[in-house]
Amino acid sequence: MITMDERENITPPEIPSAPAPAADEMTMEELLAEAEREKSLVGTAVTARVVDIGASGILVDIGLKSEGVIPLAEFHALPAPPKPGDTFPVVIKSPSGPDGHTLVSWSEARTRAAWPRILEAKTAGTPVEGRVIRAVKGGLVVDVGLEAFLPASQADRRAVQNLNGWVGKTLTLLVLETDQKKGNVVVSRRSVLEREARAKREEMLKTLAAGQVLQGTVTGLTNFGAFVDVGGVEGLVRLPDISWRRIGKPSDELKVGQTVEVKVLKFDPAAQKLSLGRKQCLPHPWDGIEARFPAGKIIEGKVTHVTDFGAFVELAPGIEGLIHKSEFSWDERAAKPSELAAPGRTVSVWVLTVNRAEERISLSLKRAGENPWQDVAVKFPVGSKVKGVVTRLAEFGAFVALGGGIEGLLRVEDLSWARRIPHPKDVLSVGQELELKVLEVNSKAEKLALSLKQMSPDPYAAFQVGATVEGPVTRLTERGAFVMIAPEIEAFLPAGEISSEHRGEDPSERRREGSPERRREEVSELLKVGDVVTASVIRVEKKPRRIEISVRKHDRKEERRLLKQYRDSGEGVSLADVTGWGRPEETADKPGDATPP
Numbered sequence: 001m002i003t004m005d006e007r008e009n010i011t012p013p014e015i016p017s018a019p020a021p022a023a024d025e026m027t028m029e030e031l032l033a034e035a036e037r038e039k040s041l042v043g044t045a046v047t048a049r050v051v052d053i054g055a056s057g058i059l060v061d062i063g064l065k066s067e068g069v070i071p072l073a074e075f076h077a078l079p080a081p082p083k084p085g086d087t088f089p090v091v092i093k094s095p096s097g098p099d100g101h102t103l104v105s106w107s108e109a110r111t112r113a114a115w116p117r118i119l120e121a122k123t124a125g126t127p128v129e130g131r132v133i134r135a136v137k138g139g140l141v142v143d144v145g146l147e148a149f150l151p152a153s154q155a156d157r158r159a160v161q162n163l164n165g166w167v168g169k170t171l172t173l174l175v176l177e178t179d180q181k182k183g184n185v186v187v188s189r190r191s192v193l194e195r196e197a198r199a200k201r202e203e204m205l206k207t208l209a210a211g212q213v214l215q216g217t218v219t220g221l222t223n224f225g226a227f228v229d230v231g232g233v234e235g236l237v238r239l240p241d242i243s244w245r246r247i248g249k250p251s252d253e254l255k256v257g258q259t260v261e262v263k264v265l266k267f268d269p270a271a272q273k274l275s276l277g278r279k280q281c282l283p284h285p286w287d288g289i290e291a292r293f294p295a296g297k298i299i300e301g302k303v304t305h306v307t308d309f310g311a312f313v314e315l316a317p318g319i320e321g322l323i324h325k326s327e328f329s330w331d332e333r334a335a336k337p338s339e340l341a342a343p344g345r346t347v348s349v350w351v352l353t354v355n356r357a358e359e360r361i362s363l364s365l366k367r368a369g370e371n372p373w374q375d376v377a378v379k380f381p382v383g384s385k386v387k388g389v390v391t392r393l394a395e396f397g398a399f400v401a402l403g404g405g406i407e408g409l410l411r412v413e414d415l416s417w418a419r420r421i422p423h424p425k426d427v428l429s430v431g432q433e434l435e436l437k438v439l440e441v442n443s444k445a446e447k448l449a450l451s452l453k454q455m456s457p458d459p460y461a462a463f464q465v466g467a468t469v470e471g472p473v474t475r476l477t478e479r480g481a482f483v484m485i486a487p488e489i490e491a492f493l494p495a496g497e498i499s500s501e502h503r504g505e506d507p508s509e510r511r512r513e514g515s516p517e518r519r520r521e522e523v524s525e526l527l528k529v530g531d532v533v534t535a536s537v538i539r540v541e542k543k544p545r546r547i548e549i550s551v552r553k554h555d556r557k558e559e560r561r562l563l564k565q566y567r568d569s570g571e572g573v574s575l576a577d578v579t580g581w582g583r584p585e586e587t588a589d590k591p592g593d594a595t596p597p
Contacts, residue, residue: 042095045112056072076133088106133147214230293321391407474529
């Protein structure tokens with residue numbers, strides 16, 4: 001910026017130093033000659049010395065018979081007006097100015113001196129310094145030795161919102177356009193910044209690598225992240241990489257112009273794309289998490305957002321835990337999470353589990369209060385009968401609410417003594433009320449086992465080895481037949497135990513003979529579905545709920561019984577009378593069978 005004492009490119013003419021004669025001593029010809037001489041000096045540059053400073057102008061000595069005057073407005077580009085004794089070049093504008101003083105201009109002399117430098121700067125592309133004088137429509141007026149226009153679009157690399165805030169700043173600029181005839185100069189700060197950025201960028205691109213930690217400046221914010229300039233190269237910090245804590249938008253953590261430390265996450269030299277991370281330079285909030293939030297501790301947190309499966313609670317910046325919907329209330333029929341919690345609400349929660357590796361914390365809202373499982377063994381002792389309502393069905397059983405926040409499990413194997421039920425939905429429905437027996441209570445594990453079948457005696461207990469049973473054949477297989485010996489209780493009759501005619505053979509050997517189809521045919525030759533058979537129980541297995549019976553052994557037992565009856569009967573009663581074999585209508589098809597073993 002040109003100062004008052006700059007005189008480059010200004011050569012004041014020689015002015016007689018002798019004082020002009022007083023007007024009352026001059027002849028008319030001399031007065032006319034003096035006036036003509038002063039008129040001829042208009043437009044020339046001379047050196048002025050400040051004599052006095054008035055309210056509207058500065059009085060200067062320019063070596064003529066009358067002193068010159070400069071309006072104060074011409075010095076608005078200076079931080080402070082000149083003071084008495086200061087010297088600087090001026091241009092004579094008019095010999096007859098205010099109050100008879102010669103009118104001179106400091107700004108015009110300064111402009112004449114600045115033009116050669118401005119033109120040279122434009123040609124060479126060298127920068128100039130300028131001070132912002134004022135903001136005008138569409139840009140700024142900048143003093144570069146003369147008044148130049150800086151368009152708002154050329155003030156910075158990005159749009160400038162407040163031009164008034166630039167007034168008084170000194171800027172480095174490039175001259176874009178000049179019109180000396182009209183006195184117009186257009187300058188740009190953006191061109192200087194882009195030139196510097198290109199130089200920095202080229203240098204930085206040579207050294208960039210993943211893992212580097214750099215200082216950068218936030219240049220812009222978007223919904224998906226923040227742009228950060230690191231040494232002339234602009235990279236993107238995506239929203240999840242701004243902070244360890246969950247944020248809704250980048251402005252929650254950053255602002256334009258802020259200096260931040262970032263880590264290079266990924267750099268693609270070919271595409272010149274740079275991915276940065278800010279949170280990677282910050283302490284990890286999950287370090288030492290087990291000591292800060294141990295399992296079993298009750299702490300306070302703020303609900304951040306709610307989903308159908310639960311609610312997330314912020315325990316500390318960057319630390320969030322999940323309250324699963326099952327941990328909201330002891331009453332499993334309670335309302336949805338969205339009806340029990342709202343974002344921004346402060347809650348007391350119980351820490352269930354902490355997983356540092358997966359960065360997960362499980363929380364419970366209901367356990368932070370009174371726990372109904374503490375006295376469940378007193379309220380529902382083992383062996384007691386209880387009533388409950390089915391709340392959920394699963395492949396392995398049904399969950400039954402007993403009231404007071406207590407829920408028990410009715411396993412599928414505890415539904416029936418006799419029937420094999422594939423899925424609880426085959427016999428139960430949600431909302432159904434049941435009367436059950438308590439099998440097991442575990443307060444610590446918060447488990448309670450229930451049984452429906454034990455509400456009645458075990459029907460299998462009525463069957464002992466050696467007992468005689470009777471029932472219809474329900475189905476046939478290659479291994480034997482199934483016989484319904486009691487309501488919903490089937491017994492298995494092996495093929496080798498169907499008839500006494502095979503009593504001389506080893507049933508296990510006989511079962512191995514032939515194909516499954518042939519063995520099925522052999523079984524069907526002896527029995528048909530619907531045939532009623534009488535047999536003896538030969539095996540009872542309570543765990544797999546299995547009963548095996550034998551017709552063959554029942555027949556042999558019956559033969560022994562009849563033989564004993566014959567022997568104990570005395571004279572006058574024959575074996576044929578006891579057995580009925582002698583009656584024509586009951587003669588056996590195979591006489592050989594009548595001979596007891």
